[in-house]
Amino acid sequence: MSSHLTILGIETSCDETAASVVARGADGKGEILGEVVLSQLEEHSAYGGVVPEIAARAHVEALDSLISEALLRAGRSLEDIDAIAATSGPGLIGGLIVGLMTGKAIARATGKPLYAVNHLEGHALTARLTDGLSFPYLMLLVSGGHTQLVLVRGVDDYERWGTTIDDALGEAFDKTAKLLGLPYPGGPAVERMAKNGNPERFTFPRPLVGEARLDFSFSGLKTAVRQAAQSIEPVTDQDVADICASFQRAVSRTLKDRIGRGLERFRTLHPDVETPSLVVAGGVAANAELRATLQALCDKNRFRFIAPPLALCTDNASMIAWAGLERMAAGFAPDDLSVAPRSRWPLDREAATMLGSGKRGAKA
Incomplete structure (x- = not known):
């Protein structure tokens, strides 16, 4: 595929640490060039569920090497990447901070634009990456x-x-x-x-x-x-x-x-x-x-x-990268580096009126 845009995606919203490099051609078709997902299943299984503090620490320990591995598998360097996409919510706030701050650091160091992606939008748009689905x-x-x-x-x-x-x-x-x-x-x-x-x-x-x-x-x-x-x-x-x-x-x-x-x-x-x-x-x-x-x-x-x-139904960075590419192609402006992670971030704008909201925002 002749690449028109290439983006690095980062996903750390729960208990999977993931990085992926995805390209979007001039024809609108997507291609996953290199992806890595590290499961934390063993770390959490003894507790019968995800422990937020353990998840956040595991993201810190693994994320840099996973990003390097995804770039290696894609045959790309950070200089070849057009933008960075990182999950900004919803999810466990500790994990979101790790992924988003890493994305910000890379964007700042390379001068590349940053897209703070809604994890749910990643799920919503995956079928357009895999099946070219129309709205x-x-x-x-x-x-x-x-x-x-x-x-x-x-x-x-x-x-x-x-x-x-x-x-x-x-x-x-x-x-x-x-x-x-x-x-x-x-x-x-x-x-x-x-x-x-x-x-x-x-x-x-x-x-x-x-x-x-x-x-x-x-x-x-x-x-x-x-x-x-x-x-x-x-x-x-x-x-x-x-x-x-x-x-x-x-x-x-x-x-x-x-x-x-x-x-x-x-x-x-x-x-x-x-x-x-x-x-x-x-x-x-x-x-x-x-x-x-x-x-x-x-x-x-x-x-x-x-x-x-x-692999694309569960949490992964390819869907985050693709959502970033979709936003780029649709003309959405990149996010300022002051953007903050959001533990709650519903897809639909009417969520607050449907479900109510609290200190952390409208329910997702």
Whole structure:
């Protein structure tokens, strides 16, 4: 590909330290030239979740070498890079400080422009990197921190149609796993156990199913899992497998209802879009049963279903670099070096009126 713009991306919003060099050609197509992701899974698994202080220290120790490795794999030097893109939020503030300050330092030392990227925008635009998708389209973001259905109209132009009113879906998976004595991270553990379980044994609630609004709720489902486990104590491995399978089935049916209504709304509002698309992103997008449910739902409603490769669904720096390139190509000005990290940073401008805000800003 003949490169028109090349950018270095940095991602440190949670427990993955990542760096990537991505190019965008004059034709608008993207190419990942070199990427590195360092997982902190072992550091946090003993605690059953991410410990912010440990994550921040691990970012400090690893980031410089990861940036050097990404540049080496790309066959580029900092002089060859047109700009720097670093995650500025939302996320764990300690990690955000590490990544953004590193990006600022490189920008200052090289004289290159800096783009402070919204982590959620990285997810929202990934399908344009992998599949060349045109606006508008729907995105379902399902991760440990977010569960949202978002209309993606353009770069920096988003409308949230639905959000969780309590737990994010990834959080519900993690908490379910912890209740059942399964290892962290909970999502893959629950999915593994569910393969050998009976999904019909327990009837778990499907919160908000049937309601016109497109929001999600998973707290009640998590409570039902705890009550089911307590009612049959001591639980056997088969009991755990059956609970996991029943939990996963309830989640699948909940998404089928919630997303199905979203697809109908999209067709009503955008009848001119010949082949509408639903993009799924976030770590929970790796779950095979949920993917199969969404694929079948899209097939039924004549939507194109797009699930980027797993490595680009979870936290990574390539999506941050690409979001920076999209902003450059769209004519957005780079950020001043005084830009501050934001632990809360919603994609949509109406988030404060929908969900409220606090000292850290509008909820993401």
